Amino acid sequence: xxxxxxxxxxxxxxxxxxxxxxxxxxxxxxxxxxxxxxxxxxxxxxxxxxxxxxxxxxxxxxxxxxxxxxxxxxxxxxxxxxxxxxxxxxxxxxxxxxxxxxxxxxxxxxxxxxxxxxxxxxxxxxxxxxxxxxxxxxxxxxxxxxxxxxxxxxxxxxxxxxxxxxxxxxxxxxxxxxxxxxxxxxxxxxxxxxxxxxxxxxxxxxxxxxxxxxxxxxxxxxxxxxxxxx
Numbered sequence: 001x002x003x004x005x006x007x008x009x010x011x012x013x014x015x016x017x018x019x020x021x022x023x024x025x026x027x028x029x030x031x032x033x034x035x036x037x038x039x040x041x042x043x044x045x046x047x048x049x050x051x052x053x054x055x056x057x058x059x060x061x062x063x064x065x066x067x068x069x070x071x072x073x074x075x076x077x078x079x080x081x082x083x084x085x086x087x088x089x090x091x092x093x094x095x096x097x098x099x100x101x102x103x104x105x106x107x108x109x110x111x112x113x114x115x116x117x118x119x120x121x122x123x124x125x126x127x128x129x130x131x132x133x134x135x136x137x138x139x140x141x142x143x144x145x146x147x148x149x150x151x152x153x154x155x156x157x158x159x160x161x162x163x164x165x166x167x168x169x170x171x172x173x174x175x176x177x178x179x180x181x182x183x184x185x186x187x188x189x190x191x192x193x194x195x196x197x198x199x200x201x202x203x204x205x206x207x208x209x210x211x212x213x214x215x216x217x218x219x220x221x222x223x224x225x226x227x228x229x230x
Contacts, residue, residue: 007046007188008110009136012053015107022103023051024072025081028092029100040086041173041181044069049188052139062142064172111136140192146172147189147201156204167212179217186216 007030015023027046031038047055048064057065073090076082081096092100147153152166168175171185186209193201209216 007049009139010050010107010110015051016053018103018106020054020068020072021075021079021081022099022106023047023054024069024076025092025096026100026103026107027051028073028076028082028090029097029104032092032097036180037178038084038090038092039178039181040070040073040090041177042184043073043090045172045181045185049139052142062146137195140195143189143192144196144198144201147193147204152208153201153204156207162208162211164212164215167208167215170208179215182212183216 024043024047027050028038028043030050031042031046036042044055044064044066047069052061055064055069057063073082076096077084080093081099082090082092084090147170150166150170152162152170155162155166165175168177168182171177171182171189173181173185186205190202190205193205
């Protein structure tokens with residue numbers, strides 16, 4: 001997803017009534033507008049982040065159901081909305097864009113953070129602070145929990161070294177995921193921990209960003225140079 005701004009949040013009461021194929025088409029259209037190459041993992045991530053109640057595992061709702069997404073993009077290809085494959089990447093067709101625009105109208109306007117009126121005493125302490133929409137905060141909480149339960153974070157707290165597999169697992173990616181996918185997921189995770197004001201987790205993610213900067217296509221950051229016990 002986009003690194004600089006949070007992705008749009010749609011009303012679950014609305015998108016749960018839209019067929020899965022259409023939600024996949026819209027998710028690919030959203031990625032298409034970002035202007036980057038679209039991998040199979042990008043599609044899984046976009047579907048889950050945009051429409052978590054439709055693309056999560058039933059038993060583990062904090063994780064995306066990649067099997068459902070892959071079945072649906074196959075349907076979308078057969079209908080002429082998408083082209084490509086997991087090896088070469090995917091593209092949305094002109095027919096797919098027209099379909100996505102219709103879905104966009106059905107989805108309506110994205111949910112927005114609601115500004116809450118504050119007492120004067122509070123305003124003097126945290127002026128202009130906005131409350132996060134409950135749906136977005138609940139969605140972010142799933143990722144906060146996922147970070148806390150990750151091997152990477154457990155090793156970090158115990159001052160143990162982290163490896164590439166730990167980092168990729170933390171970001172819900174595979175060993176084949178490209179740098180753009182890793183960077184996008186990392187930025188999204190940072191947005192989620194900021195929503196819950198978890199400075200400890202933000203420091204951890206920034207440490208990982210520096211430690212594994214070579215996997216993100218970025219210069220090494222100082223945060224990644226914290227010494228760990230061998």
